[in-house]
Amino acid sequence: MSNNFRTTNSNGLINKDKKINFTFNGTIYHGYEGDTLASALIANGVHLVGRSFKYHRPRGFLGVGVEEPNAMVQLHDGNKSEPNIIATEVELVEGLKAKSQNCWPSVQFDIGEINNVLNRFFPAGFYYKTFMWPKSFWMKIYEPFIRKAAGMGKAPLLPDPDRYEHNYEHCDVLVVGSGPSGLASALAAAKNGARVILAEDKPNFGGSLLTDEVTIGNMSGKEWASDTISQLKSMPNVILKKRSQVFGYYDHNMTVMIERVRDHIENPSKYTPRQRLHYIRAGEVIVSTGSIERPISFGNNDRPGIVLASAAKEYMKVYETLVGKKPIIFTNNDTAYSTALEFIKNDIEPIIVDTRDSSNGELVKEVQQKGISIKFNSGIADTKGHLKINSAIIGKLDSSKESFISEETVECDCICMSGGWTPTVHLSSQAGNKLKFNDDIDAFVPDKKRQKETAIGAANGSFTLNQSLAEGFQVGFDLSNKFTDQNNPTNSPNSNEPSYEKHEKLWCMPLPSGKKPKRFIDFQNDVAVSDVELAIREGFRSIEHVKRYTTLGMAGDQGKTSNLNGLQYVSKIEKKIVPEVGHTTFRPPYTPVTIGAIVGREVGNHYLPTRKSPIHTWHEENNAVFVAAGLWQRPRYYPRGSEDMNSAVNREAANVRKNVGICDVTTLGKIDIKGPDAPEFLNRVYTNAWLKLPVGKARYGVMLREDGMVFDDGTTSRLSENHFHMTTTTAQAANVLSHLEYYLQVVWPDLDVNVLSTTEQWSGIAVAGPKSRDLLSKLFPDVDMSNEGLPFMGLVDSSIDGIKARIYRISFSGELAYEVNVESNYGLYMWKKIMEVGQSFDIQPYGTEALSTLRIEMGHVAGAELDGRTIPFDVGLNSMVSQKKDFIGKRSLSKDAFTESDRQTIVGLVPLDKKTKIPEGSHIIEDNSAVAPIPKLGHVSSSCWSVEYNNPFSIAIIKDGKNKIGKNLYAVSPLKDISIPVEVVSSHYVDPEGSRVRS
Amino acid sequence: MLEIKCPYCGKRSQNEFSYGGDATIKRPQLGEEISTEDWDNFVYYRDNPRGKHSELWHHVSGCRQWFKVSRDTATHEIFDTCKMNEDFNV
Numbered sequence A: 001m002s003n004n005f006r007t008t009n010s011n012g013l014i015n016k017d018k019k020i021n022f023t024f025n026g027t028i029y030h031g032y033e034g035d036t037l038a039s040a041l042i043a044n045g046v047h048l049v050g051r052s053f054k055y056h057r058p059r060g061f062l063g064v065g066v067e068e069p070n071a072m073v074q075l076h077d078g079n080k081s082e083p084n085i086i087a088t089e090v091e092l093v094e095g096l097k098a099k100s101q102n103c104w105p106s107v108q109f110d111i112g113e114i115n116n117v118l119n120r121f122f123p124a125g126f127y128y129k130t131f132m133w134p135k136s137f138w139m140k141i142y143e144p145f146i147r148k149a150a151g152m153g154k155a156p157l158l159p160d161p162d163r164y165e166h167n168y169e170h171c172d173v174l175v176v177g178s179g180p181s182g183l184a185s186a187l188a189a190a191k192n193g194a195r196v197i198l199a200e201d202k203p204n205f206g207g208s209l210l211t212d213e214v215t216i217g218n219m220s221g222k223e224w225a226s227d228t229i230s231q232l233k234s235m236p237n238v239i240l241k242k243r244s245q246v247f248g249y250y251d252h253n254m255t256v257m258i259e260r261v262r263d264h265i266e267n268p269s270k271y272t273p274r275q276r277l278h279y280i281r282a283g284e285v286i287v288s289t290g291s292i293e294r295p296i297s298f299g300n301n302d303r304p305g306i307v308l309a310s311a312a313k314e315y316m317k318v319y320e321t322l323v324g325k326k327p328i329i330f331t332n333n334d335t336a337y338s339t340a341l342e343f344i345k346n347d348i349e350p351i352i353v354d355t356r357d358s359s360n361g362e363l364v365k366e367v368q369q370k371g372i373s374i375k376f377n378s379g380i381a382d383t384k385g386h387l388k389i390n391s392a393i394i395g396k397l398d399s400s401k402e403s404f405i406s407e408e409t410v411e412c413d414c415i416c417m418s419g420g421w422t423p424t425v426h427l428s429s430q431a432g433n434k435l436k437f438n439d440d441i442d443a444f445v446p447d448k449k450r451q452k453e454t455a456i457g458a459a460n461g462s463f464t465l466n467q468s469l470a471e472g473f474q475v476g477f478d479l480s481n482k483f484t485d486q487n488n489p490t491n492s493p494n495s496n497e498p499s500y501e502k503h504e505k506l507w508c509m510p511l512p513s514g515k516k517p518k519r520f521i522d523f524q525n526d527v528a529v530s531d532v533e534l535a536i537r538e539g540f541r542s543i544e545h546v547k548r549y550t551t552l553g554m555a556g557d558q559g560k561t562s563n564l565n566g567l568q569y570v571s572k573i574e575k576k577i578v579p580e581v582g583h584t585t586f587r588p589p590y591t592p593v594t595i596g597a598i599v600g601r602e603v604g605n606h607y608l609p610t611r612k613s614p615i616h617t618w619h620e621e622n623n624a625v626f627v628a629a630g631l632w633q634r635p636r637y638y639p640r641g642s643e644d645m646n647s648a649v650n651r652e653a654a655n656v657r658k659n660v661g662i663c664d665v666t667t668l669g670k671i672d673i674k675g676p677d678a679p680e681f682l683n684r685v686y687t688n689a690w691l692k693l694p695v696g697k698a699r700y701g702v703m704l705r706e707d708g709m710v711f712d713d714g715t716t717s718r719l720s721e722n723h724f725h726m727t728t729t730t731a732q733a734a735n736v737l738s739h740l741e742y743y744l745q746v747v748w749p750d751l752d753v754n755v756l757s758t759t760e761q762w763s764g765i766a767v768a769g770p771k772s773r774d775l776l777s778k779l780f781p782d783v784d785m786s787n788e789g790l791p792f793m794g795l796v797d798s799s800i801d802g803i804k805a806r807i808y809r810i811s812f813s814g815e816l817a818y819e820v821n822v823e824s825n826y827g828l829y830m831w832k833k834i835m836e837v838g839q840s841f842d843i844q845p846y847g848t849e850a851l852s853t854l855r856i857e858m859g860h861v862a863g864a865e866l867d868g869r870t871i872p873f874d875v876g877l878n879s880m881v882s883q884k885k886d887f888i889g890k891r892s893l894s895k896d897a898f899t900e901s902d903r904q905t906i907v908g909l910v911p912l913d914k915k916t917k918i919p920e921g922s923h924i925i926e927d928n929s930a931v932a933p934i935p936k937l938g939h940v941s942s943s944c945w946s947v948e949y950n951n952p953f954s955i956a957i958i959k960d961g962k963n964k965i966g967k968n969l970y971a972v973s974p975l976k977d978i979s980i981p982v983e984v985v986s987s988h989y990v991d992p993e994g995s996r997v998r999s
Numbered sequence B: 001m002l003e004i005k006c007p008y009c010g011k012r013s014q015n016e017f018s019y020g021g022d023a024t025i026k027r028p029q030l031g032e033e034i035s036t037e038d039w040d041n042f043v044y045y046r047d048n049p050r051g052k053h054s055e056l057w058h059h060v061s062g063c064r065q066w067f068k069v070s071r072d073t074a075t076h077e078i079f080d081t082c083k084m085n086e087d088f089n090v
């Protein structure tokens, strides 16, 4: 039984000396090196590979490559498990494990096949009609049912253990596809000196030359292909990529290609990536993607054993495998006769059924000369055989070809069908090419290009070898000439191939007498002729609507074998010509792409860059729990022993109020501003006045967007006459820099100012608390730290151990506080130094949670209040707004809505029970017992546990807030189903006079 | 992904740039008396043409220069790019 379906010749591309074992549905088989999973299964007589999507019908192989709609399998187990893999694209490798999908309990006996019996209840649009109502049923009943019934493979639940890489390439000419035209154009372009990339999806270069009996020059097509590849390989300006599918064509000639790097290798190095995604920006793209054979619709045309004629030929010629031993060839054209001849070469006599009245093509004559009679004017009406085809009903067509005159049953074990050829125009169409319909070949071909893309050969509708080669050499030379000055054309060699007669415009057989078997158009989505008829009967006219209603051409195979037959049938019913029907849009990806390849190396810690302060290692060593602040990792709190977060945060914050705390503020954005117009610039950027800020002083500033909303705030200091140091919030650092650059470069280019980010250059350390002065006096004995020597908002330069430090007296915590800035490399040293000296002052580090607690208690606003929806008035910053000068966003502040007397303002909230913490985001309402919808007064922006008063405290922004102080309201959180009675107080909960920072 | 020619650096991929909106918008002069309608036109209202559009781009992951791009919003064709103080050639 084993490999019973191998041919006796050995002219193919498999190596019969190397056996490869694999498992399919638990059974161990063997194939040979060079096999695909598909060819190895067929060689073992296995055609039944899966069940169809909707009706769970038994399905086998239709094709031999990317066009395969049926043979999808699940590969491997555990974290390497992969669903929906096309068996024709899987290269056989020792130990490969595959199983069927969409079947239970087994592919031979599948419960879901009941759908096939009930198929009259599952017409087109079934889901839309049946599951629409009632709405509440959708989530609980319908969707789980559909999911269970319609499941393809199973996605693995474990993380992907494999490695995927991204690569960026540039070239003059990218050639997609290595058939005759692709090879010719690559050779011509390369010989003319252009940088060429040639991409081939299959493991072997050559395309149709590997299976067609032709001669080029004095070589066979196959020899010429291998000779051309050797020439290209020897050229330094050429990159050859096999197992590489260009699946997407995006703007500005950006194409994306997936390369299968590892799966075909038996013992790969652990450093070999599984797949590589190449972004190729090409000067010109040559689309030589060939064509795909079309099936024919006839009764039960989906049984295992019914294949495309070209696939049958390729299985014989490349994989030395027979799809059957009692074949019927069913065709509307001449090309299928080459498959017939290949069977004859293997001593198998096929039955030939041709819809045409006659043909004088060379191949047809050759078949006839071998004594084979051809059933002209005939078609297949129906087939039989449950898990594999065993016979066909062949009918004689009447003159209109709309019905059969007579029918006969013929035994067979396979049908090789051909409905002619469809150019693979996907990439051209993705590139924006407006396709036109070519009536000679009954298919769309590229026409008006939008990008630098040129289709040649079969992809361009040029089906003869002579044409393909001529186009290839010409286009390869012409396009490469845009990039080189060599002007060195390559001539096309003479070629020889059989002549072909025209195909018949017939892709759907009449029904057999007295029966209505399903005649499939789209195998992957189980769309039959009757579904298309129904859609049109129900009024769907646009082809895009027919597509969505029937799901024709919508699955993973993107309708590679079904789109045109569907169009053809719609045009027949509608009595319109195909170009009037139009075609649906081709979208990337051309073939399914692994999510892992799209993600590449950007997984886990590499998902985003991580920014760490120079003091990070100290935080780690001291038990910090980190939190992401944008890309930065900041210490959130430093738990001691078994402390939970709340107690750690309360301890850290209370210690700042009582003694002294130290906080890493390196992440704050810092911008160096220089130039004679710097003061004027700041005066326009900030809402307050800047012209008269003395050298050596810092000032708090607020900046707006033009729409009046607060954009950012921070402290900026004047280092010298024309030199300022701006700080921004951590979150907005990058946006503020872009904002400043915009105004300097676009709006006021006359201002002589330069701005530069210095965030990475400075490490900032906040030292806050009543003992901070004593600590710093001890650390910097040369500096007069008194209120007179270094007043609030002052700054001074000093140094210790030769390290320069700039000390600002600024405060975010509301306590007496300083910020010590040193060059980044000395951040850790300075931090340790302060900790060392701080021991005698009971210093403790504090994280972002304590930092928040301290600023919330003080009513200092931060990101939660400056959320892009608040103007200065709303957040208590009206005193920062100069009435005397103009600045960015000022005009907006006088708009009606911004000056209403009951406008929202910032307030504080304390729960009446002094216990219940108010969730951030809670809504503020007046009447808890009112009937919904209850008017909302505002929302809670920030919440903390006040360490000063030992009860919860929150900041809220509420309508007419300044007149609500002293009132009792409710903070409600519908999400958490809680309602908390609160008292409205001033947002300045602690030290409202601000005396501590000036002490 | 678009390929944009920064007038300072040359051709680079789109992911090095950020988009900055209509390049023809002129900010009102500082201190200028301006009606609410005119101000709103400046702050909020933008044309959304199908076709040729003059726009600002910022080479954020490059030279950090703002510059002008003439682009077709339907096809993404870029006709020309130039520095802020220059005019398009096409």
Ligand SMILES: [Zn+2]
Residues within 6 Å of the ligand: B006, B007, B008, B009, B010, B059, B062, B063, B064, B065
């Ligand atoms: Zn640049």
